[in-house]
Amino acid sequence: MSTTSAEKLYGPIAILGGTGSTGMGLALRWARAGETIIIGSRDVERAQETAAQIKARAGGQANISGMENAEACGAAGILMLTVPFEGQVSLLQHLKPAIRSARILIDATVPLATSIGGRASRTLGVWQGSAAQQAAELVPKGVSVAAAFHNVSASLLNGDDPLDCDVIVCSDDPETTQVVCGLAAKIPGVCAIDGGKLENARVLEQITALLIGLNIRHKGHAGIRITGLPPAAYL
């Protein structure tokens, strides 16, 4: 799975919130790896400008375009959600009809307390257990939700060096986990690890707050590696 294009099996990857820092970084890395990327934004011009910017950095072969969010969803097989927590519910409610054609939604939403004016090193409680489970409640039937990419430094993703971190993928569908692990492993320096059910996403989301705290305290771009697992656990 990691060696074939996710697009060949599922269609292009639309990045909702693709003009933000994490979205742009993922777009850059996946475009370089040969995936077809659609930058989604409320503002189509901004989406297209961002796509052009990333294309310039990713190289001439990069297949990347910009569309309004709903159009992006309709054209994609995989959706990557990288919006602030306070925008997640309304965006998914608004896009529900457009999302119907997608197969997988990857959620990287972190319920940071910044959503209500609090600190980025603290999180809010989410009734469903995690932002990812909240997303799973809002997508149409037939769309499988995975949680991943919360703990990859946006700043390092937007650079040119390989990363030094693992991506833990949580989902209730083994095929979805496999596809998302494949996408994670396409980012140089990243290993993907199956983290079990979607309910475990709450821990991934909490870790982000801890890493933000470490970044503030130690002035870094923190990520995590899981040690002590057998080689077969790391894709």
Add this chain to the structure above:
Amino acid sequence: MSTTSAEKLYGPIAILGGTGSTGMGLALRWARAGETIIIGSRDVERAQETAAQIKARAGGQANISGMENAEACGAAGILMLTVPFEGQVSLLQHLKPAIRSARILIDATVPLATSIGGRASRTLGVWQGSAAQQAAELVPKGVSVAAAFHNVSASLLNGDDPLDCDVIVCSDDPETTQVVCGLAAKIPGVCAIDGGKLENARVLEQITALLIGLNIRHKGHAGIRITGLPPAAYL
């Protein structure tokens, strides 16, 4: 701090729950590093047997004894709490008078759902925010609480090889954090990282549940490394 004995400054380290797997592993590693260790247990004979067992493994110079919990607290400057969540409150309430003479309590309690017959890959909510903050409410004034060592594999601690993981230390007192980081760094292969305030302990506790899930899924002894911080962040 990492090169001087914590004992010289604070007195011996009493490990409450020292006959359990994590407690024994920490005792073994710290005894080898030259610290004076007291194994605490409800049952003094069991404490002494465990101490003898660890002494045999740690080598003739190891300074390690076994005492009943209250006696262990009275003789120690640093307390290390490695008991199951369901035993934490009653133990701290029971030991409160004895704890008065200690300076630092290190809490590694994880509120696993196993406490109520649930899964080890899930946690319970703690009113105070974390088991460590619960501990901080229960200790006498003048005892400083740190949270650490939740995510070090007990199985690997009890082995002879260097570990491959970081220990994040959270506390509201910088001196306490420094002392506990020093103790963590005495375990071969471990780097210690200042994780900020005690309230961040909740994330360390959640991570344990994730790692237990990874261990079950992938058959390993998972730990974590934090990447992307400047060298000065790792003790």
